[in-house]
Amino acid sequence: MALLVALLIFLFESSCFVFLQADASGHHGGLSLWSQRAALLQWKSALRSSPALLDSWREGTSPCSSNWTGFACSVMRRGHGTTLAVTRISLPNAGAEGTLRELNFSALPFLTHIDLSFNGLNGEIPPAIASLAELSYLDLTSNSLRGQIPFEIGNMGRLSQLGLGLNNLTGPIPASLGNLTKLVELVLNQNLLTGSIPEELGKLTGLQSLGLSDSLLSGQIPESLGNLTALSILHLYGNKLSGPIPSSLYATSSTC
Numbered sequence: 001m002a003l004l005v006a007l008l009i010f011l012f013e014s015s016c017f018v019f020l021q022a023d024a025s026g027h028h029g030g031l032s033l034w035s036q037r038a039a040l041l042q043w044k045s046a047l048r049s050s051p052a053l054l055d056s057w058r059e060g061t062s063p064c065s066s067n068w069t070g071f072a073c074s075v076m077r078r079g080h081g082t083t084l085a086v087t088r089i090s091l092p093n094a095g096a097e098g099t100l101r102e103l104n105f106s107a108l109p110f111l112t113h114i115d116l117s118f119n120g121l122n123g124e125i126p127p128a129i130a131s132l133a134e135l136s137y138l139d140l141t142s143n144s145l146r147g148q149i150p151f152e153i154g155n156m157g158r159l160s161q162l163g164l165g166l167n168n169l170t171g172p173i174p175a176s177l178g179n180l181t182k183l184v185e186l187v188l189n190q191n192l193l194t195g196s197i198p199e200e201l202g203k204l205t206g207l208q209s210l211g212l213s214d215s216l217l218s219g220q221i222p223e224s225l226g227n228l229t230a231l232s233i234l235h236l237y238g239n240k241l242s243g244p245i246p247s248s249l250y251a252t253s254s255t256c
């Protein structure tokens with residue numbers, strides 16, 4: 001009996017057919033694969049150039065069982081059952097042009113990984129992106145994004161890698177980034193960021209790489225960066241920083 005149950009569970013978890021059935025029969029709000037697919041197709045139709053790479057994203061097919069280019073899915077537990085969910089978007093250097101505004105993030109709550117680096121995305125980074133509570137990897141390097149880095153990104157507590165370099169972002173680095181205590185890599189280089197480096201970044205004690213070079217940052221380098229003991233890469237060149245290099249950066253906090 002136990003074996004039969006185990007076998008049934010195995011069949012249930014491994015059969016795409018079952019998922020598609022469940023998907024078609026139930027309305028799970030923002031959680032159903034149907035609404036995830038709808039959000040992705042809506043975004044595709046809003047992209048200015050919809051490169052050949054995106055041809056596999058089609059009406060009537062599933063991002064999970066039909067091999068949509070650039071997506072990966074995982075099995076999610078839902079109550080007593082399971083469902084498939086889109087967890088990764090990986091389309092680096094795919095020639096995608098358009099904005100992120102039309103991407104309905106609230107329909108894609110299971111995303112853990114977004115790599116849209118080296119594309120032609122323009123417009124602003126929508127604050128709604130912060131609703132992706134599971135996201136641990138966000139790479140938007142080398143697009144044409146402008147406007148400010150949304151303060152709300154500081155709520156994305158799972159983020160371990162954040163790459164926004166090589167864009168046209170303006171305004172200050174939000175102090176709220178200091179809340180992202182799981183960050184290992186923070187790269188914002190080659191933008192038009194102004195204001196000073198927030199001392200809150202000194203709270204990111206897991207940080208191994210911090211890239212803030214080639215922007216318009218001014219003011220002094222905060223002492224608090226000396227608390228980043230895991231840091232092995234620190235790029236601050238090409239800014240308008242002034243004042244001394246804080247001793248916290250080179251003096252070990254030894255007890256001598």
Ligand SMILES: *[C@@H]1O[C@H](CO)[C@@H](O)[C@H](O)[C@H]1NC(C)=O
Binds near residue numbers: 029030031039
């Ligand atoms: C975004 O997705 C959510 C969840 O599926 C849905 O309720 C909402 O209407 C969608 N918003 C837009 C603008 O399509």
Ligand SMILES: *[C@@H]1O[C@H](CO)[C@@H](O)[C@H](O)[C@H]1NC(C)=O
Binds near residue numbers: 066
């Ligand atoms: C899915 O994609 C992989 C890798 O591109 C390919 O080898 C495989 O044949 C595809 N499967 C289907 C069902 O299209």
Ligand SMILES: *[C@@H]1O[C@H](CO)[C@@H](O)[C@H](O)[C@H]1NC(C)=O
Binds near residue numbers: 143168
């Ligand atoms: C930034 O803006 C300038 C001026 O509008 C433009 O020439 C440049 O190509 C933009 N760079 C990026 C990376 O979008």
Ligand SMILES: *[C@@H]1O[C@H](CO)[C@@H](O)[C@H](O)[C@H]1NC(C)=O
Binds near residue numbers: 154155176177179200
């Ligand atoms: C994030 O950081 C900002 C500024 O440092 C702070 O005001 C805010 O309360 C923090 N938010 C959370 C959710 O921790």
Ligand SMILES: *[C@@H]1O[C@H](CO)[C@@H](O)[C@H](O)[C@H]1NC(C)=O
Binds near residue numbers: 223
């Ligand atoms: C460094 O961290 C310690 C404790 O973790 C804190 O007391 C101190 O204020 C921090 N130093 C700076 C310069 O922020």
